[in-house]
Amino acid sequence: MAVTKKEIAEHLGISRSAVSFVLNNTPNVKVSEKTRAQVLQAARELGYWDNDNEVSPKICFVLYDRDDDDPRYITFLKSVAEAAGTHQYQLLFRSVKANRESYQQLELFLKEHKVAGLIVTGAVDELFVDMIRQTKIPTVFYWGTNRSDLNIMMPDHAKVSYEATKYLLSLGHKRIAFLSGSLELVTHKNNLQGYKQALEEAGITLDKSLIQVSKEENGYELCDRMETLEIDYTAAFCVNSVIQFSVLHRLKERRVGVPNEVSLIGVEFTEFVKVSVPQLTVFYQDPDELSLVVKRLIEIIRHKDDEPQRILLSKFGLFHGGSVTICNENRRGE
Helix, strand or coil, X not given: CCCCHHHHHHHHCCCHHHHXXXXXXXXXXXXXXXXXXXXXXXXXXXXXXXXXXXXXXXXXXXXXXXXXXXXXXXXXXXXXXXXXXXXXXXXXXXXXXXXXXXXXXXXXXXXXXXXXXXXXXXXCCHHHHHHHHXXXXXXXXXXXXXXXXCCEEEECHHHXXXXXXXXXXXXXXXXXXXXXXXXXXXXXXXXXXXXXXXXHHCCCCCCHHHEEECCCCCHHHHHHHHHHCCCCCCEEEECCXXXXXXXXXXXXXXXXXCCCCCEEEXXXXXXXXXXXXXXXXXXXXXXXXXXXXXXXXXXXXXXXXXXXXXXXXXXXXXXXXXXXXXXXXXXXXX
């Protein structure tokens, strides 16, 4: 027989109201993290169940207008799931396409599952942002938008692009291509800013022909265009590992040596990194910083602290892989 909230309170030696606050996820009520954890653990161990209020409150990871298996979001999703479990939240996943039917399905899903908060990422557009705001559900946007009226957390794309470009410069590369998806996206605009800053500080004049864009993020297209236009480069900064992976394969098909003839550096540690030959050299987000997205959402849920904030996550690591080396021109001078 399932136990009641009163029995959980007596078992822990705390007030019944404290137990109710935790199990009902009551907003604007301060309960210590220790007490919250004790209540949730006791509820599970003693077999508490309430049809109107499940033990674990839910947050939903919403991926917008991207493929469900897009490797750029898998690492982030795993970090969110781990952080949600640490805070005793259940994580749901929902993929949404850019059409009204998919919007309506999401609205029904959120109501049916009594979702307490949302983490939204993907190729977010203004229509979808407005739809999310209309739900009145606490939300943190990860990437995709730069609006000042939202809670946004995102990697410092300008910084990571700056660091990656500087790394190539330190190895003697000067003809560094910038290979990107659409520059209409905030993330890619910031990537370009960091790339330009690193070149400027190194005293290298920007060659606009080295900035190549593919709206579909197609590395094959980018490589073919560089070759057709006879644009010389010894290294390339790729804004993500999807582009980097396809660039690597196109160069190999054309018998261009990586990294001896062209070095490739990118951003994001995805499944492509280690399956590539050579393994990709990438900068990646510190996993501990990714968990801060969940922490921020829970602050909003529990304390109604929804004052819009834009927080940049700026800790990155470098996976050396094998797709970057000293510039060939420097080698010949040794």
